[in-house]
């Protein structure tokens with residue numbers, strides 16, 4: 001539990017609660033692999049947008065098929081800002097679960113300049129809130145209520161540091177003069193790096209990293225700094241967005257970058273750094289809001305997330321590393337027990353549909369209408 005780390009002073013480096021006692025004596029699953037199948041401990045999605053209402057009902061079964069748990073992003077309209085909001089949202093998610101599912105939504109609060117120290121203490125004390133999300137105001141979808149000046153939330157960050165509650169960051173600056181392709185790099189220089197020094201015990205996840213610079217920053221960082229990586233940033237570079245016409249279904253924030261960045265992310269995800277883990281950032285938007293003169297940012301990947309990550313790891317000759325990235329490191333960082341059940345992928349080429357249902361609209365998933373090499377076996 002985030003609250004169990006103990007009371008610590010600003011400036012102290014806290015031990016991250018990564019080493020947790022396992023509640024069961026069952027041996028944990030080991031990844032096994034033949035040419036045709038790949039079995040691994042059930043993964044967790046450490047960055048997921050489930051939305052609400054009919055959209056939630058449409059997308060939730062996709063995540064439930066693949067993942068045991070997910071860190072649920074709070075950027076609803078209006079955002080999830082209080083413990084009461086998070087409790088109510090969690091209950092709506094649980095009510096929308098398919099019968100018999102034990103999927104666990106790991107809730108987060110949306111940090112605003114009005115968030116209080118009392119809100120943080122309450123969040124840390126409850127057992128279903130696992131982190132607080134930082135959106136620079138205006139940086140991304142539903143980020144209008146985000147933070148304009150980080151100094152204004154210092155007391156709240158201090159309380160989070162004391163409680164061991166992780167700060168999850170959308171890492172982009174929003175200054176009009178900063179090029180959209182440089183916004184993550186400038187964020188690391190101007191916001192994240194000073195923040196890591198100012199709060200020497202704050203636990204931070206740099207979400208959906210997209211650059212070689214971010215990969216280096218995380219790999220060279222302390223145990224209290226982690227990162228998530230999406231399937232699209234491992235699979236695609238910015239040509240996929242702009243060559244042959246604008247491809248709105250490849251538009252997300254942070255925007256896709258150059259090939260050398262994608263290669264650095266693949267090296268990080270498949271490498272030894274224990275603080276890098278799966279977070280799909282699956283962010284559904286109805287087809288008509290994407291195929292629009294002003295298309296929304298967000299890519300839907302929950303439908304085939306694990307298949308897509310498997311493709312990346314296989315292409316890198318690192319399929320044996322997938323379980324660590326998908327099922328172990330995220331749980332360790334959040335101080336959660338690792339999952340004891342397994343999922344199996346089968347090598348079986350299959351065609352993704354062009355669209356999926358999404359409330360009254362439809363949804364165009366990542367790699368729509370194309371062939372995938374791996375298929376998740378359903379029970």
Ligand SMILES: NC(=O)N[C@@H](CC(=O)O)C(=O)O
Pocket residue numbers: 049075140141142170251252253254281283284297298299
């Ligand atoms: N990634 C995106 O492009 N969009 C996300 C928000 C976010 O994670 O930044 C969304 O909620 O649609």
Ligand SMILES: [Zn+2]
Pocket residue numbers: 140170171207208253254
């Ligand atoms: Zn984001």
Ligand SMILES: [Zn+2]
Pocket residue numbers: 047049073281282283
């Ligand atoms: Zn996101």
